[in-house]
Amino acid sequence: MILHAYCIRRAGEPPPDAAARGIGGAGVAAVEEAGLAAWVSALDAPPPPEPERLREHDRVVRSALSTATPLPLRYGAAFRGEDALRAVLRGRAAELLAALDRVHGRVEMGLAVGWDAAAARERVLAARPDLRPPPEKPATGRAYLESRRREHALDAALRAEAGSLLDRVSRALSTALPDAEEARVPIPQPDLAGTLAHLVLREQASAYRAAAHAATGAVPEADLRVSGPWAPYSFV
């Protein structure tokens, strides 16, 4: 039997709903220590990182988010018993309470920035024809090394192009939300230039969507998709 931990909040904040279900349908309870409350489920074994388990984990974190912003825990924290969990909470209480202060009243909003990666590649190659891959497979060691150098340089140029697009989207958003803290979430999808995350006040979630909508006009080549509110995964 182990305790799988989902998130941490302040002791005294609303506890998990009695009907709440976590990983594999397990009940969710709060373990309070040192002014903190960790939301946990007792499981037979550590859960594997499967999609449905990750959803169940986040669902519990979201249920906490509905009443007060928690510190979401990275999936995988599990303890052999309450004593082990309490010891960790005691040892890190000051740090965790400070982090709770920092995210208090805030939520994370996400903005996936889609792009036409093939068109971006052609733009880069138009500006840097020297990076175009050779038409034939390299026949010599020297030619192979040269082709690898070109590949790396092209990758770097594409990353810079993606970064530039993210910068433009970020600037467009910051006009409407100048105080929002920003993070970049690396998501290796070929059709994504990247994903931005912003920590905003709860009441700004709608304004965030409106700002993203306005950004599509300012940066028309970006295909923007808003997600959230999330617990502040990218800011803790």
Add this chain to the structure above:
Amino acid sequence: MSPGSELPPGDPGWEAWSPGSGDESYSLVELVNRVLDKGVVLTGDVTISVAGVDLVYLGLNAVLTSVSTARRTLGRTVGRDDAGGG
């Protein structure tokens, strides 16, 4: 299916919006990258198993990156219980 419909209807505050044609896989990929790659690292005394990860429902690149991070992060925890996958 919208990203929101992957989550229970009772999830308070969850909304998703896209001005374009959209791709609902963003939702799962974003979830994976947050839950496995972000959040407070609270080192427990037992780790998840990263062996036998079910790749079927995930974007391959996304899960490989995330699981790679999970291996690096969780492989250092004490008293590992993972089934030789780390």
